[in-house]
Amino acid sequence: MTEILCSPKIKPEHLARKAIVYLRQSSDKQVRQNLESQRLQYEVAERIRGLGWRHVEIIDSDLGSSAGMASARRKGFERVLSSVALGEVGIVGSRDASRLSRTDKDWCRLLEVCQIFGTLIADEQQIYDLNYLDDQLVLGIKGTLSVVELKVLRQRMQAGQESKARRGEMFKRLPIGYVLDSTGKVVLHSDQRVCEAIRLVFLRFRERWTIRQTFMWFRDHDIELPANPVLGTGLVWKVPTQALVRDILLNPFYAGAYVWGRRPVETILVDGQLKKRQSAFRRAEDCRVFIRDGVPTLTPAAAPCCSSVCLSLELSWASCAAAPACRAAS
Numbered sequence: 079m080t081e082i083l084c085s086p087k088i089k090p091e092h093l094a095r096k097a098i099v100y101l102r103q104s105s106d107k108q109v110r111q112n113l114e115s116q117r118l119q120y121e122v123a124e125r126i127r128g129l130g131w132r133h134v135e136i137i138d139s140d141l142g143s144s145a146g147m148a149s150a151r152r153k154g155f156e157r158v159l160s161s162v163a164l165g166e167v168g169i170v171g172s173r174d175a176s177r178l179s180r181t182d183k184d185w186c187r188l189l190e191v192c193q194i195f196g197t198l199i200a201d202e203q204q205i206y207d208l209n210y211l212d213d214q215l216v217l218g219i220k221g222t223l224s225v226v227e228l229k230v231l232r233q234r235m236q237a238g239q240e241s242k243a244r245r246g247e248m249f250k251r252l253p254i255g256y257v258l259d260s261t262g263k264v265v266l267h268s269d270q271r272v273c274e275a276i277r278l279v280f281l282r283f284r285e286r287w288t289i290r291q292t293f294m295w296f297r298d299h300d301i302e303l304p305a306n307p308v309l310g311t312g313l314v315w316k317v318p319t320q321a322l323v324r325d326i327l328l329n330p331f332y333a334g335a336y337v338w339g340r341r342p343v344e345t346i347l348v349d350g351q352l353k354k355r356q357s358a359f360r361r362a363e364d365c366r367v368f369i370r371d372g373v374p375t376l377t378p379a380a381a382p383c384c385s386s387v388c389l390s391l392e393l394s395w396a397s398c399a400a401a402p403a404c405r406a407a408s
Contacts, residue, residue: 087207088129092168092198097131099123099171100158100178101138109142116141119173126171126200135161144180155184162191169198169205175217176224185221189214243338243367253331254304254313255376264373272304272313273376279303279326280377289327293320330362336372337365 101119103109109116123134140154155178161167170192172178179185192199193208199217200206206213242248252264255276259265266273278301283292296303302315305322330337341356362368 085129085205087198087205087210088169091196093130095166095168096133096135096161097126097169097171098158098161098167099126099134099136100140100154101136101172102140102152102154102177103142104144106142119177122171122173122200122202126169129169129200129205131168155179159187159191162188162195162197165195167195167197169200171200173202174224175201175220176227179221180224180228182221182225185224189217189221240338240366246336246367246369246372248338251306253329254306254326256331256373266374266376275303276326276332276376279323280332283327289324290320292327293318293323296323328359331373332376334371334373334375335362336369337362337367339366342366 099119099122101116103112103115120136123136126134137154137157139157140152143152143154158167158170162170170178170188175185178188188199189208191197193214196209198205198207201220204216206217208214208217239248247262249258249264252258255267255273256264257267279292282295283289286292286295296318300317303318303322304313304315305318307314326332340359340362342360343354344357345354347353
């Protein structure tokens with residue numbers, strides 16, 4: 079805030095009430111790593127005190143919370159609205175508009191309640207009184223820019239990811255049995271035990287024909303499979319769960335196909351709230367990016383009448399027209 083301390087917008091009735099400084103960062107990763115942003119946001123409290131407020135409340139419970147559409151309800155932001163609606167707040171300060179809101183709905187709610195109860199809004203550059211038409215106009219533009227900025231950033235990020243995926247180079251985490259070599263190319267794991275363990279899953283499935291029975295064979299014989307840990311990069315060996323066996327059998331990567339966008343994110347309405355969730359798995363050929371023979375194959379040689387591509391891409395041999403013949407051949 080670069081205004082002089084005797085701003086004509088600050089009146090005794092504003093100073094008689096408390097000031098609120100609102101802090102927010104969009105993710106836990108930003109909270110851990112972007113400490114400079116936190117420091118700059120906390121410094122707003124000192125600037126507010128320099129404007130004459132003695133009671134300054136810092137609300138930082140939304141650190142690590144997104145303000146975008148369909149994000150979880152922000153308790154800190156709701157607390158700001160409640161305090162303003164009770165007539166307890168003389169000014170709401172934040173480093174910039176994007177910290178307060180990334181949606182038109184939340185921004186309009188804040189402006190409306192601040193105008194009704196005569197609460198000022200302050201950012202790093204200015205103090206705004208919503209009783210002035212010019213200030214309403216500037217805040218409206220800043221709120222719109224905050225919403226548009228998030229959409230532009232998201233579109234750029236998604237376009238970059240899709241461009242990389244269409245070259246077959248977009249990997250969040252490689253399936254078990256694959257690694258990247260020094261040139262960034264996908265190759266089979268150098269440990270033959272890992273590769274043979276994955277092939278064994280497909281061999282046992284060919285004998286038993288259901289994911290459940292395949293899983294039970296590994297459990298009954300106490301045979302371990304490699305798995306990616308929740309944290310870290312090294313493989314861990316353990317008796318598989320049914321989910322692990324299912325993920326291996328249904329992954330088209332093992333049949334040599336590169337896919338991207340198998341589970342697109344969709345926005346749904348739940349109990350009056352917008353929420354994001356991943357949709358059901360798409361067939362490999364229906365994904366946004368599908369490159370047949372894009373990576374090395376890790377499935378064993380299939381029966382003559384049913385290729386390994388059919389095994390993984392169709393998600394289940396039960397959906398394959400050649401399944402009866404394959405079952406008989408095995």
